Amino acid sequence: MTDIATRATRVVAATGGRRRLNGGGPRAGTIAAFLIPFFLPFVLFYLVPIGYALWQSFLVVRRTGGQYGTSYTTFGGFEQYVQVFQNNEFWSSIGRIGLFGIVQVPVMLFVALIMALLLDTPLLKIKSFFRITAFMPYAVPGVIAAIMWSFLYSPQLSPLIDLLNGIGLHPDFLGPGAVLWSAANVSTWLWTGYNMLIMFSALQAIPQELYEAAKLDGASNWAIAWKIKVPIIAPSIILTTVFSIIGTLQLYAEPAVLRQISSNISSTFTPNMLAYAVASGNNYQQAAAISVVIALITFVLSFGFMRLTSKRAGL
Amino acid sequence: MSNQTLIRESRVSRTVVMALMFVLAIYFLLPIYFLIVAATKPQGDLASTNGLAFSHFQLFKNLGTLFSQSNGIFLQWALNSVIYAVLGAVVGTLLSALCGYALAKFTFRGREFLFSVILGGVLVPTTALALPLFLLFSATGIVNTYLAVFLPSIVSPFGVYLARIFAAAAVPEEILESARLDGAGEFRTFFSVAIKLMAPSLVTIFLFQFVAIWNNFFLPMVMLQKESLFPITLGLYEWNGQTSRVPLLQESVITGSLVSIVPVIIVFILLQRFWRTGLAAGSLK
Structure with a gap:
């Protein structure tokens, strides 16, 4: 009507x-x-x-007359894209970031959700303290967070490594296998509180009456949390997932800082680092194609995720 | 009996929950605590003493070294960060408020189309824009100037999205009607009536944009070569890259990191409630 x-x-x-x-x-x-x-x-x-x-x-730079000839820019169709897809460094950066995202995003959002649910129960005291400490890292620029953590990863300076050595563990945070997860930890540290606060705000907006009936029926806090609260705040969880996917595909600052102290991060570690490295070599057309592909993957994944979840949740 | 088990159970879960939250709180505080401790130490003590315990307290000497390093370039970086973030967020908030208000309060053809273009803009990865912007800006000669970082920073699709939601909720139609009947033009109505009603939400939009610009690294890195134009993030990144050649810079990187995060954290804690309104609105569909 x-x-x-x-x-x-x-x-x-x-x-x-x-x-x-x-x-x-x-x-x-x-x-x-x-x-x-x-x-x-x-x-x-x-x-x-x-x-x-x-x-x-869609442009390419060609040369006339061999190495000393003049170069000119011309239309190249999908030539740049073919090069992107034939580039092994591109695929390994995508693989790395994919692995990173598949592990880091769910872990971070799960911790954020648990924290938000706990902050929403009467079980917890000094709530504002926990809320503020978790949210504080959001005020810290990614570069500085990575610098801070890189001191905690550094074998010469880290008090963490000293502690772990004390109990017989000898971690190498900057080793070839571990460095990706060390970068993932920086992202988790930065963004858990932000995501937690989005979910927490959504929980606060649920009218209390909704739980009253369930409580009278003898439902436990646990059941209320998973069967009532989580489904209601599903849109917030979807939103934080989409933002996390976008953030993961843009990853640059954290690995770039860790690269300053670890030889196990190459200049093409993430797709974005690859795009920048290619642009620094003055191959702007190739860098543009990489940027376009990253943006397309971002769109496909975030829209795809939204479609998938909204269909399943019947929203 | 069963009541007692219930009470005991809830006491157990209370303890478990508190313990879990404390572990997480330690995780979030640890790097900041480490930074505070490290910023008070002499360079030599960084590697030789326990990183979590204070040794010789010389924070003020470290601050002196930090601010005199390379002719006081750090102060310049701090100032630049403030200029980029404060000016960018003030202008950006105003643009977002105008646009969001118009989208909420005026009905016109193409309104929903414009709004969905803006929503699409929220999803655009901003780092993907930096390289093409660099090429466009180098063609126009803006590269390596304040404008190169400032101009892209004033655009915040997320700000418009928030402004539209807030304007729809905070500005009643009747007030606008009566202002119009009094003969006030649309701009006067906006600047004298609507903007006051929207004020708390404008603080929220300002904060989000301030942090986004303050934390930005990729855009300034692509745009700037001149050290005197760097924001703090880029400056500290450069210093951090030089510590292998100039180990004494390490203490300044640490002290500089602390100096750059403390003011923002304080503002954060003071303005907490504005974050929550923004994040709540952001999660509405």
Whole structure:
């Protein structure tokens, strides 16, 4: 009903004359004056670069007359993309980040969810202390978080390694097998509290009456948490998952800092590092193609995840 | 009997829950605690003393070294970070507020289309924009200037999204109608009436954008070569990369890291409630 009504007003608005787009509202010019301050930079610094990267990714640089000839840029079709897909470094960076994401994202979100649920029960005291300590890392830039942790990973400086040596463990946080998880730990440290707070805010918005009936029926806190609370805050969990997927695919600062102290991180460790390394070698067209592929993978994964979960949850 | 077991059970679970949360709290605090301790030590003590215990307390000497390093470049970086983050977030919040308010309060053709373009913008990985922006900016000569970092920072699709939700909830239609009847123009209504009603949510939008710019690293790294334009993140990254050649820089990296996170953490704790409204709104569908 209301849908038909709004559609009707829209039709009226559309045919209602050029000066006013709707009945008593402001003129089109006024509306534009509200929108343009945002949309002008949005187009210039968001949409134009996307278009430019797409265009660049279809160009190639060729040379005439061998090594000393002049170079010129020309249309190359999908040539750059073929190169991306034939590049072993690209696939290993994707593999690394995939492994990272499959482990780090669920672990982080699971811890965040448990914390949010516990903060929402009467079992816990000094809640604001726990909430603040968990959220604090969000105030720390990724670069600085990685610098802080790199001291805790460093064999010369780390008090953690001293402690672990004391109980007979000799971890090598920067070793070839471990360094990916050391980077994952930095991300987990940074973002758990942020995700926890999103879920916690959603939990706080649930009216208490919803639990009362279940409590009267003798449902345990545990059952209420998993059977009532978690399904209700599912949209928040989906949102945090999508943001985490996007963040994982953009990973740059943390591994770049760890690279400064570990030889086990190459300059092409993550897709984004690869794109930057290729751009630094002045191969902008190839870098653009890599950026486009990363963005496409991001879109496919985040939309795919949203579709999948919203279908299953019947939302 | 069964009541007693219930009470005992809840006491057990209470203890388990508290213990678990304390372990997590230690995890979150550990690196910051380590940084505080390390920032008070002489360089020589970093490797030779226990990293979790204080030794010779010389925080102020370390601060002196930090701020005099390379002719006081650190202060310049701190200032740059403040300029990028405060100015960028103020301008960005204003743009988001105007746009979000218009999307919430005016009905016009294409409104939902514009809004979905903005929502799509939330999902765009910003690092993917940095390289093409670099090429565009080098063609226009903006590269390696303040503008190269500032201009892209003022755009926040997430801010518009929040502003639309907040404007819809906080600004009643009747107030706008009466302002219009009094003959106030749309801009006057916005700046004298709506913006006051939206003020708490504008703080939230400001905070989100401030942190995003303050923490940004990739964009300044791509755009800037001149050290005097660096934000703190990029400056400390450069120093950290030089510590193998100049080991004495290590203490300044540590002290500098501490100096750069303390003010933001304090602001965070003071303005807690604004985060929660923002995060709650962000999770609404």
